[in-house]
Amino acid sequence: MSAQARPPASAPPPGEYGRHVPVTPFRGYLLALAVLLGSVASVILFWRNAYEREMSAAQADFVSATQQMAALVQQRMINYxxxxxxxxxxxxxxxxxxxxxxxxxxxxxxxxxxxxxxxxxxxxxxxxxxxxxxxxxxxxxxxxxxxxxxxxxxxxxxxxxxxxxxxxxxxxxxxxxxxxxxxxxxxxxxxxxxxxxxxxxxxxxxxxxxxxxxxxxxxxxxxxxxxxxxxxxxxxxxxxxxxxxxxxxxxxxxxxxxLPYRDRYEGIQLQIYDDTGPKAELLYTDAEFGKSDEAAFSRSVQSEAYGRRWRMDFRSGPAEAISPGLAGLRTLLLVGLLSSLLLFWLAMLLARTENRARQIATQLTEDYRRSEQRFRMAMVYSAIGKALLDHEGRVVEANPALCDIVGRDPERLAGVPFSSLFDDATDPIRTTEMEAVAEGVYRTTRRLHRNDELRYVQLTYAPVPGNVGQDIARLVQVEDVSERLHAEAQVRALNRTLETRVAQRTRELSAANNELESFAYSISHDLRTPLRSIEGFSRLLAERYQQQLDGAGRDYLARIRNATSRMSELIEALLKMSRLSRSQLNPLPLDLSQLAAEVVAELRSAEPGREVEVAIAPGLQAVGDPALVRNLLMNLLGNAWKFTRDCDRPRIEFFRETRGVADEPVFVVRDNGAGFEADYVGKLFRPFQRLHSQEQFSGHGIGLASVRRIVERHGGTIQADGKPGEGATFKFTLPGEGA
CATH class of the missing domain: 3.30.450.350 (CHASE domain)
Structure with missing residues (x-):
C-alpha cells in the first residue's frame, strides 16, 4: 500500500465504519409471513386438484372423440x-x-x-x-x-x-x-x-x-x-x-x-399419414394442424386400410378451449390468492403498528452514520490532499495525502493557518482564496518547498458546513501538479525544437526543388540539341536524296521525323508539368461559367466546321489561381471536345452539384463521347498513360495528370467515371467563395 493510500494512525478502522445496528426480527412479521404461506399453499393445492380433475375429464373426452373420428373414416372406407x-x-x-x-x-x-x-x-x-x-x-x-x-x-x-x-x-x-x-x-x-x-x-x-x-x-x-x-x-x-x-x-x-360436423369435436385437428413404406407419406392434413404449440393433448391411432398402414395424428385445441371449466378455476385461484394477500396485509398492519417508531429512529441513525462514514472514507483514502478549514482559515483536519504533499505530520498540521504552508503566503489569516470561496468554488495554483524541493499544487476551495457547535467553514483539495507542469514545459520545448526542424527541412526542400528545376531545364536543353540535329539531318536527307530513296526508305525517314517531333512535344509537356507544381498560387474569386465559355469559344474557332452542343450552367463561382484553373478547364473541355468527334449528336455539359452534410460544391464536366473502361480509371491521371491509340485520338497523355495536380494544389479532389461508347464524367472540387 502506498503512503497516500494508508490511513492515519488516528483514523478508525474500516470495521468501525462498516458496522451497523442490527435490527431485531419481529414475531409479527414472521406470523404474517406464515399466514401468507399457509393460505397460498392451501389455495394452490385446492386449485391443483380441481385442475387435474378437469384435465383428466377433458383428456378422456379427447380420446373418445379421436376414436370416434377414426372409426368414421374407416366406416367411410367400408362404404367405398x-x-x-x-x-x-x-x-x-x-x-x-x-x-x-x-x-x-x-x-x-x-x-x-x-x-x-x-x-x-x-x-x-x-x-x-x-x-x-x-x-x-x-x-x-x-x-x-x-x-x-x-x-x-x-x-x-x-x-x-x-x-x-x-x-x-x-x-x-x-x-x-x-x-x-x-x-x-x-x-x-x-x-x-x-x-x-x-x-x-x-x-x-x-x-x-x-x-x-x-x-x-x-x-x-x-x-x-x-x-x-x-x-x-x-x-x-x-x-x-x-x-x-x-x-x-x-x-x-x-x-x-x-367427418361432416367437425365443430362437434371441440377443435380437434387431424393429420393422416401412410406408413406402409420406409418413409411416411402425407395423405391429409387440416389447414391449421401444427401451426400452434398450445395443444393440450395429442394422440396417434394406427389402422389397417386394405393392405396399407395408416397413422392418424390428432391434436386438441388449447386447454381453455377444450375445458371451459378451467376459466372458473382461474377465477377461483385469483380470489383465493387475493384473500391470502388480504390476510397477509392485515397481519402486516399489526406488525408495522408495533415497530414503526423503532424503524424510523433506526433509519435516521443509520442514514447519518452512513453519510459520516462515506465522508470519512473519502477523506482518509483519497489520493488527493484534503483539509477542513475553520472560519479563520486554520486546518481543523487533514488527510494522509495532504501530509505527504506538504511533508508534515498530521499532528503538526492541526491549527496551522493553511496559507502559511506555501511560499507565496501573505496574510495567513485573511487570504484572497478565503474571501473568494464565500461566493462559491475557487481554484488557484500555489508553490511550496518539500524537503528542499520546489513543488506546484492546485488548490480547490469549496464551502462546506460543519456539525452544530463545530467550527468548520471550508473544504480545500490539494493536488500536486508539478509533474504535469514539467511535462507541459517539455512539450513546449519540443514544439519549439520541432518548429526549428520544420523550418530547416523547408529550406532544404526549397533548395532541392530549385536544383530539380535547374536539372530539368538542363536535361531538356541537352535532349533538345541531339533532337534538333536528328530533325535537321533527316530533313536535309529527305530534300536532297529523296529521288535515291525507295518508298520504304522515305517511310522510315518520315517516321524518324515524326518521332523526333513527338519527343520534343513530350519534353515540353514535362516542363509544363514541373511548372505546375512549383508556380506560386494566386487565389482569386473566379467566374467558372465565363472561363468555360471562353475556352469553348477557342475550341470552336479552332474547328469552325464542327457542330457541338455545349451547355454551361450560369453562376458557377470558385476561388483559385486564374491561370491554373483556366488550364484545368482547357484540358477537361478540350478532352470532351476531342472525344466527341465521332458522335452523331455531340453534347458537352458543365454544371455544379452538391454532396455531403456541408453541401460541398462539386463541378461536373460530362460528355457523350468515346468513354473508357471503368477498370482503367486509375491510369487516367498518370503522366503518359493513354486509354486510346495515337491514331484514334492524338495527344501526349499529360493533360489529365496536369488537371489532377492543379486540383490537388487548390486542396480539392477529382474523380472520373465512364463507359465505352457512352461518354465520360469528371467531377472535381475547388474552394468556394468563402474559402
Missing part, C-alpha cells in the same frame, strides 16, 4: 368397399357393356351417397395379344380404336376400359395403362395375389390434370376372376384374373364426407 363389391359382383357374373356399366353406376347414385368418389371403373388384365383383341372388339362395337397410354410393348397391361359417370375428366383417362405406373401396379398386384380389395399409395389422379386440382388421390382395387369365386391358390388367382374394378377418390373429400 361395399360400392366396389357391387361392381365386382356384376363383372363376376357377366361382362357388361359400357351402357350397362353406366346404368349400374348411375343406379348407385355416387354423387349423393359417395360424394368423395370420382367414379367407378374397370381395367382388364391382358397380355399384348389380349390387348389387340380388346382393340378389335372396341372397333367392331362402334367405339372406335382403343388407344393405350403410355404406348409401348409390355408383358401385361391394365388399361382403363370403363369409368362412369362419363364426365369430361373421366373420358380423358380412358385407355390409360394403370399397370405401367409403379404405385398403381403395386396395389393391383396386391389385390390379385390376395384376392381381396387393396388400396394404393398416394398418387396424383389423372382427372386432376384436367381439373387443375392438387389434392392427394387414392385408388381402391377389387380383383375379378373368371370362375366367379376367388381361387384358393396363388397360381390359380394369377391365372384366372380378368381385371379389376376400382374406385378413384380424393383423400380430403373422404375425410370431409366422413
Amino acid at each position: 368397399e361395399l360400392a366396389l363389391g357391387g361392381g365386382a359382383a356384376l363383372f363376376a357374373s357377366v361382362r357388361p357393356t359400357p351402357q350397362q356399366w353406366q346404368s349400374f353406376v348411375d343406379g348407385l347414385d355416387t354423387r349423393e351417397r359417395f360424394p368423395g368418389l370420382l367414379g367407378m371403373g374397370f381395367a382388364p388384365y391382358v397380355t399384348p395379344d389380349g390387348l389387340r383383341q380388346l382393340q378389335i372388339e372396341s372397333h367392331d362395337a362402334g367405339y372406335g380404336l382403343f388407344r393405350i397410354r403410355p404406348p409401348g410393348v409390355r408383358a401385361n397391361y391394365g388399361p382403363i376400359l370403363y369409368l362412369a359417370p362419363m364426365t369430361l375428366e373421366n373420358r380423358g383417362v380412358i385407355g390409360y395403362d394403370m399397370f405401367s405406373e409403379p404405385v398403381r401396379r403395386t396395389a393391383m398386384i396386391a389385390a390379385r395375389d390376395s384376392g381381396k380389395p387393396r388400396l394404393s399409395g398416394p398418387v396424383k389422379l389423372l382427372q386432376d390434370d384436367f381439373a387443375g386440382s392438387r389434392q392427394t388421390g387414392l385408388l381402391l382395387y377389387s380383383p375379378i376372376f373368371r370362375l366367379g369365386d376367388t381361387p384358393r391358390s396363388l397360381d390359380a388367382r394369377r391365372e384366372s384374373l380378368q381385371g379389376w374394378v376400382y374406385i378413384p377418390f380424393h383423400m380430403p373429400a373422404l375425410v370431409q364426407t366422413a
